Amino acid sequence: xxxxxxxxxxxxxxxxxxxxxxxxxxxxxxxxxAETFLELFDRHRPDTAVIDVRLPPNxxxxxxxxxxxxxxxxxxxxxxxxxxxxxxEYAGELLGSGTNGVGYLLKDRVGEVSDFVEALTRVxxxxxxxxxxxxxxxxxxxxxxxxxxxxxxxxxxxxxxxxQGHDNAGICSLLGLSTPAVSKHIGAIFGKLxxxxxxxxxxxxQAVLTYLRK
Amino acid sequence: MRWALENSVAGSVIGCVTLVLAVGTVVxxxxxxxxxxxxxxxxxxxxxxxxxxxxxxxVTPLVGLVYLSLYxxxxxxxALWHSRLAHRTLLQRGDHGLLARITxxxxxxxxxxxxxxxxxxxxxxxxxxGTQNRLVAVRVHLGLLERILAEDPxxxxxxxxxxxxxxxxxxxxxxxxxxxxxxxxLADRGLASAVSSxxxxxxxPCSVEADGLGRAPVAVETAAYFVVAEALTNVHKHSxxxxxxxxxxxxAGSVLVRVTDDGHGGADEHAGSGLAGLRRRVASxxxxxNISSPADGPTTVEARFxxxx
Numbered sequence: 001x002x003x004x005x006x007x008x009x010x011x012x013x014x015x016x017x018x019x020x021x022x023x024x025x026x027x028x029x030x031x032x033x034a035e036t037f038l039e040l041f042d043r044h045r046p047d048t049a050v051i052d053v054r055l056p057p058n059x060x061x062x063x064x065x066x067x068x069x070x071x072x073x074x075x076x077x078x079x080x081x082x083x084x085x086x087x088x089e090y091a092g093e094l095l096g097s098g099t100n101g102v103g104y105l106l107k108d109r110v111g112e113v114s115d116f117v118e119a120l121t122r123v124x125x126x127x128x129x130x131x132x133x134x135x136x137x138x139x140x141x142x143x144x145x146x147x148x149x150x151x152x153x154x155x156x157x158x159x160x161x162x163x164q165g166h167d168n169a170g171i172c173s174l175l176g177l178s179t180p181a182v183s184k185h186i187g188a189i190f191g192k193l194x195x196x197x198x199x200x201x202x203x204x205x206q207a208v209l210t211y212l213r214k
Numbered sequence: 215m216r217w218a219l220e221n222s223v224a225g226s227v228i229g230c231v232t233l234v235l236a237v238g239t240v241v242x243x244x245x246x247x248x249x250x251x252x253x254x255x256x257x258x259x260x261x262x263x264x265x266x267x268x269x270x271x272x273v274t275p276l277v278g279l280v281y282l283s284l285y286x287x288x289x290x291x292x293a294l295w296h297s298r299l300a301h302r303t304l305l306q307r308g309d310h311g312l313l314a315r316i317t318x319x320x321x322x323x324x325x326x327x328x329x330x331x332x333x334x335x336x337x338x339x340x341x342x343x344g345t346q347n348r349l350v351a352v353r354v355h356l357g358l359l360e361r362i363l364a365e366d367p368x369x370x371x372x373x374x375x376x377x378x379x380x381x382x383x384x385x386x387x388x389x390x391x392x393x394x395x396x397x398x399x400l401a402d403r404g405l406a407s408a409v410s411s412x413x414x415x416x417x418x419p420c421s422v423e424a425d426g427l428g429r430a431p432v433a434v435e436t437a438a439y440f441v442v443a444e445a446l447t448n449v450h451k452h453s454x455x456x457x458x459x460x461x462x463x464x465x466a467g468s469v470l471v472r473v474t475d476d477g478h479g480g481a482d483e484h485a486g487s488g489l490a491g492l493r494r495r496v497a498s499x500x501x502x503x504n505i506s507s508p509a510d511g512p513t514t515v516e517a518r519f520x521x522x523x
Contacts, residue, residue: 060402085389087399088414089407108385111378137414144419144457 001124002026004046006037006063007082008055016050016110023117032056034066041070048101048124053083053090064090068097076100078124082107088137091130092213099206103129103165119165128165128205135163138212147193155192158185162208167201217303224299228292235285242278246271318500326498332491333395340391348384352377397439404428405435405469409442409460416458417450424462430469433499434519438462438471441503444492445473445515453477453513464521471517479511489515 003025007013013030021027028044031037033056041049049070055062067079078101081094091104103123109131110116119129139160142148151159154175161171171182186204190196195207242260249258249265257266261277264270304312355377363370392398400408406424413420429435442460449458455477463470483489483505492515496503501519 085392085398087411089399089403089411108382111381137411140414140416142419143421146419 001048001121002028002044002046003048003050003120004029004031004037004040004044005050006031006034006055006066007050007052008032008059009052012052012107019110019113019116020050020120023113025120034062037066038069041073045074048078048080048120050080050082050120052107053081061090064093067094071097076126078126079103080105080120080123080129082110086131086134088134088213091134091138095128095209095213099128099209100202101126104134105129105131106133118170122165127167127202128209130164130209132160132164135160135212138163138209150192151189155185155189158182159189159208162186162189162205163212165205167205217300220303221300224296228296231292232285232289235281235289238281239278239285242274242281245274322498322500325494329491329495329498337391337395340387340394344387345384345391348380348387351380352384355380396436400435400439405430405438406462408435408439409462412439412443412446413458413460416446418446418455419457420446421457421459422462423460427462427464427469430464430519430521434469434501434521437495437499437501438469438517438519440495441471441492441515441517442473444488448481448488448515449473449475449477449513452481453479453511455512467520469519469521471519472514473516474514475512477511477513479507479513480509481505481507481513 003020005013005016005020005027007016007030010032013032017027017030028046029040031040037049037051037055049067051063051067053061053063055066063081063083067081070077070079076098080103081090082105083090084107086104086106094102094104101123103119105116105119109119123129139148139156148159157175158171161174166174168179168182168186171177172179175182177185190204190207193211195211238260241258245258245260245265249271252258254266257264259265260274260281265274355373359370359373359377362373397408397411399411404427406422406427409424410422413422430438446458446460449455453475455475458473458475461470461472461474481489483493489505493503496517496519499519501517504516504518505513506516507513
């Protein structure tokens with residue numbers, strides 16, 4: 001899989017490139033700012049991109065805008081955005097351009113290499129990878145009487161993982177549950193939240209995210 | 215307005231008198247030297263008579279003495295009186311007076327400096343006792359790993375996990391400190407977004423109304439943000455309430471922030487430093503803070519910030 005990255009910090013840029021190469025990705029380029037990133041993007045048309053939110057010159061949200069820009073040039077272009085801090089508002093802006101192939105993770109998560117690689121692969125295949133902290137924000141702070149309050153603890157765990165973008169198999173292995181058990185929980189969650197039929201993995205994630213972002 | 219009127223009238227009168235006396239003095243003393251140069255129809259008249267002959271000219275220095283003594287007697291006094299008049303008019307205007315304004319600015323500047331000092335102290339403590347210690351632990355573990363990697367790989371795996379946990383903890387704390395200094399979202403997206411993020415992180419259900427808020431000056435947005443942050447922390451820690459609501463509104467010339475809970479009330483500003491510190495922070499941008507917390511609740515914290523700068 002061909003990957004392009006945008007990260008301003010030299011050490012992190014090298015580390016990320018090395019990590020991705022070691023994990024079998026083909027690095028087509030590593031930009032230190034958004035402008036170079038967009039140039040390299042047009043030249044190489046990678047399969048997926050990894051972008052830091054804060055980039056020169058202003059170090060505010062250049063990376064986020066670069067992500068939106070490549071998704072404008074190539075609809076549903078898979079992109080994974082990394083940030084030193086995450087917030088559901090930015091996640092909403094990213095997901096606003098469609099829930100196909102979008103990732104938004106804390107930079108720290110890169111340290112858990114296998115999880116990171118799994119997330120990047122998921123995004124590259126058109127899936128979603130949302131940071132657990134963002135999901136906590138989306139789920140927390142709901143008024144009393146919200147249907148979310150009626151979920152059991154186990155259903156909450158399953159919902160968390162679904163909102164993070166995991167499919168059935170992922171949820172099974174992460175929670176150590178059998179496939180029928182997970183399907184049962186998902187059915188219960190959809191029933192309680194009043195969402196329509198579970199459908200396939202990605203459609204379910206979309207339904208959950210649409211519900212949570214209301 | 216009143217000052218402008220008084221000052222222009224008094225100033226003009228005093229100015230004219232001063233000018234007449236000054237010119238009169240100079241003309242009277244010097245006219246014996248030059249009166250004969252003027253044609254008769256333009257003869258000067260510094261006193262009560264025309265200077266058109268040598269005897270008349272000889273008397274004018276006496277008239278000059280009169281001018282001079284009037285000048286010395288009147289000018290310094292009227293200048294003093296004029297300055298006192300202006301002083302009195304400007305200072306007797308209550309809240310709008312210059313003196314009151316200066317006192318207010320001095321107080322808010324003192325508050326700002328005090329808030330700044332306590333903040334720096336807190337940040338130093340957080341970084342020093344938290345993040346730095348965690349990073350030291352990471353470094354120590356890495357050193358240890360280097361020593362035992364070859365001899366005891368089994369133990370090294372365990373240590374590696376501990377090291378990763380310490381690094382994660384350092385990062386978590388650092389994010390927390392960064393957010394407590396100046397939330398990145400506040401800079402990028404403004405008060406409404408930053409407050410809605412606060413509400414989403416709040417341990418209790420919290421609703422936010424912030425319609426049509428727009429952007430306010432950075433100092434106001436920051437102070438308003440910290441009012442909400444502190445108030446929500448208090449709701450969670452002390453109020454025993456089950457939910458909170460935040461309302462942010464912008465009216466002509468001010469931003470209003472109101473945080474209400476459904477807790478037991480009885481918040482005491484003098485019991486802890488939280489609310490007192492908050493009052494100082496609000497005052498540092500010339501805002502006002504009202505806390506209403508009757509014994510049986512609910513507690514409402516309301517801050518109003520002038521923002522027509």
